[in-house]
Amino acid sequence: INNLRSMAVSGDPKSRGELRSFDNSDELATNLAEYIAQLSDISVKDRGVFTIALSGGCLINLMGKLCEAPYSKTVDWTKWYVFWADERAVSKNHVDSNYKLAKDGFLSKVPVLNSHIYSINDNATTEDAAEEYEFTIRQLVKVRTVDVSAISDCPKFDLILLCVGEDGHIASLFPGHPALEDKDNWVTFITDSPVPPPERITFTLPVINSASNVALVVAGEENKANALSIIFSDDNDDIDALSLPAQMVRPTDGELVWFVAKGISSEPDGSNSGHGCPP
Numbered sequence: 001i002n003n004l005r006s007m008a009v010s011g012d013p014k015s016r017g018e019l020r021s022f023d024n025s026d027e028l029a030t031n032l033a034e035y036i037a038q039l040s041d042i043s044v045k046d047r048g049v050f051t052i053a054l055s056g057g058c059l060i061n062l063m064g065k066l067c068e069a070p071y072s073k074t075v076d077w078t079k080w081y082v083f084w085a086d087e088r089a090v091s092k093n094h095v096d097s098n099y100k101l102a103k104d105g106f107l108s109k110v111p112v113l114n115s116h117i118y119s120i121n122d123n124a125t126t127e128d129a130a131e132e133y134e135f136t137i138r139q140l141v142k143v144r145t146v147d148v149s150a151i152s153d154c155p156k157f158d159l160i161l162l163c164v165g166e167d168g169h170i171a172s173l174f175p176g177h178p179a180l181e182d183k184d185n186w187v188t189f190i191t192d193s194p195v196p197p198p199e200r201i202t203f204t205l206p207v208i209n210s211a212s213n214v215a216l217v218v219a220g221e222e223n224k225a226n227a228l229s230i231i232f233s234d235d236n237d238d239i240d241a242l243s244l245p246a247q248m249v250r251p252t253d254g255e256l257v258w259f260v261a262k263g264i265s266s267e268p269d270g271s272n273s274g275h276g277c278p279p
């Protein structure tokens with residue numbers, strides 16, 4: 001895994017995306033904040049708004065530097081429209097809620113307008129909440145607050161931020177799950193997540209792959225090194241794509257960037273405690 005940088009170079013960088021690897025999660029967080037701030041500037045200049053979809057996991061901790069100077073002052077927060085790439089079917093004040101994670105750790109610290117925060121309904125069944133969320137996004141696509149992909153007719157978010165799970169899952173798309181093959185919906189639901197809680201709502205791959213920018217963040221657990229080494233191996237043709245959802249992220253008309261903290265390595269010069277998210 002410590003050879004990741006060279007693996008990416010020797011592979012096909014266009015389809016696998018750009019790999020940014022860092023010595024530790026603090027350096028990753030610094031670079032991630034600058035990357036998000038730059039994309040926000042570009043989108044606000046181009047379209048007058050910035051549409052960003054968050055997920056859970058380590059991501060929110062790693063976005064922390066955006067709440068500090070200079071970004072707290074320089075980012076045009078009032079132009080942000082915030083969505084979730086996935087949510088767990090729990091109430092908004094539950095410890096497992098991706099909304100709560102983002103609200104407590106990020107959104108309560110920056111002046112994003114409340115009316116621009118599109119959380120997922122926690123009072124409906126997962127099926128209804130997924131349908132309702134897709135409907136909301138459709139309305140925003142109609143008025144072009146959310147851009148549209150010329151290729152797929154899907155929403156084209158300015159940025160989708162995803163943490164890669166230990167098993168290679170992204171959003172709530174898990175290895176081998178039929179939701180990975182859903183091409184009909186923008187948002188779907190599952191009731192059998194292998195990682196609790198079982199019920200979840202998630203963007204589908206067509207939506208993720210229609211974004212202008214997708215960032216895949218890998219930090220926090222050394223077991224993630226396994227998934228990464230497979231994805232960046234030149235010799236992974238035999239691997240069933242469905243077994244490693246992160247590998248299925250290939251924006252059709254957008255940019256993919258991997259943010260990897262070397263701290264997840266199991267090698268001696270990059271080892272970490274392996275206990276969950278970095279502080």
Ligand SMILES: O=C1O[C@H](COP(=O)(O)O)[C@@H](O)[C@H](O)[C@H]1O
Binds near residue numbers: 164170
């Ligand atoms: O369950 C989830 O897991 C992934 C990855 O989380 P991590 O704790 O392994 O970093 C997360 O991105 C997703 O949004 C979430 O619902």
